[in-house]
Amino acid sequence: MDKPDCIAPHKRELFRKLAERHPNLDLRGLEVTATLKATCKSFDGMMENQLQEFGLSEGRFFVLVYLFSEELFQNDVPGPSDIADNLGVTRATITGLLDGLERDGYVERYQDNRDRRALTIPLTDKARRFMDDFIPSAAEAANSALDALDPEEQATFKVLLGKLTTPAVAAP
Numbered sequence: 073m074d075k076p077d078c079i080a081p082h083k084r085e086l087f088r089k090l091a092e093r094h095p096n097l098d099l100r101g102l103e104v105t106a107t108l109k110a111t112c113k114s115f116d117g118m119m120e121n122q123l124q125e126f127g128l129s130e131g132r133f134f135v136l137v138y139l140f141s142e143e144l145f146q147n148d149v150p151g152p153s154d155i156a157d158n159l160g161v162t163r164a165t166i167t168g169l170l171d172g173l174e175r176d177g178y179v180e181r182y183q184d185n186r187d188r189r190a191l192t193i194p195l196t197d198k199a200r201r202f203m204d205d206f207i208p209s210a211a212e213a214a215n216s217a218l219d220a221l222d223p224e225e226q227a228t229f230k231v232l233l234g235k236l237t238t239p240a241v242a243a244p
Contacts, residue, residue, distance in 0.1 A: 080110070118213055126202060127176065134159055135169050136178060139195050140203045149192040151184065178202070 083106050087099050116130070123133050138158055142150055150158075156166040170193060173179045178199040184190035195203075218226050 115214070115217065118217060119210060122206070122210060122213060126206070129169075129172075131161075131165070132169050132173055132178075135166070135173060136195070136199055136203060139179065139193060140199070143195060143200075149194045151191050151193060153190075155193065173199075 087103060087106075090097065090102075091099060119133075120130060123130060128136075135155060138155055139150065142148075152163060152166045152170060155170075156163045159166070170179060170181070174181060177196055179193050179195060182192050182194065184192050218229075221229060
């Protein structure tokens with residue numbers, strides 16, 4: 073089933089009015105941006121719904137993903153500063169996220185053996201089980217969303233998105 077244009081009707085009308093007001097203005101970039109944002113919002117909502125079933129926010133989930141990936145790569149157990157730096161958020165934000173994750177049994181906090189002023193944040197078995205269960209279901213949901221595209225279109229879509237994220241195109 074073909075999906076209609078995913079730009080909200082009021083935005084579609086806004087683009088029409090902008091084109092009337094500025095007939096020489098090329099609005100393709102704005103239209104693509106609006107479509108991309110709507111698509112991202114749809115995918116985010118899908119993941120948010122799945123995470124809510126486990127009582128997790130997206131922020132808490134990203135902390136778990138980072139800790140899980142560090143464990144998979146057999147890196148040292150990170151501390152709060154490492155997590156904050158890698159996720160691009162403040163240490164205060166990480167502290168709040170870790171408080172909730174620790175309270176719910178997903179992480180533990182230990183003093184670092186090498187530096188007693190520092191903490192390490194390992195995953196618990198509960199977190200590992202969650203990740204092992206959640207990742208396949210999230211992948212299945214994402215794949216279902218992509219079913220609107222045939223395999224060739226999916227491959228092209230991935231390449232096109234990659235081109236949009238190259239440094240030459242990225243915002244200054």
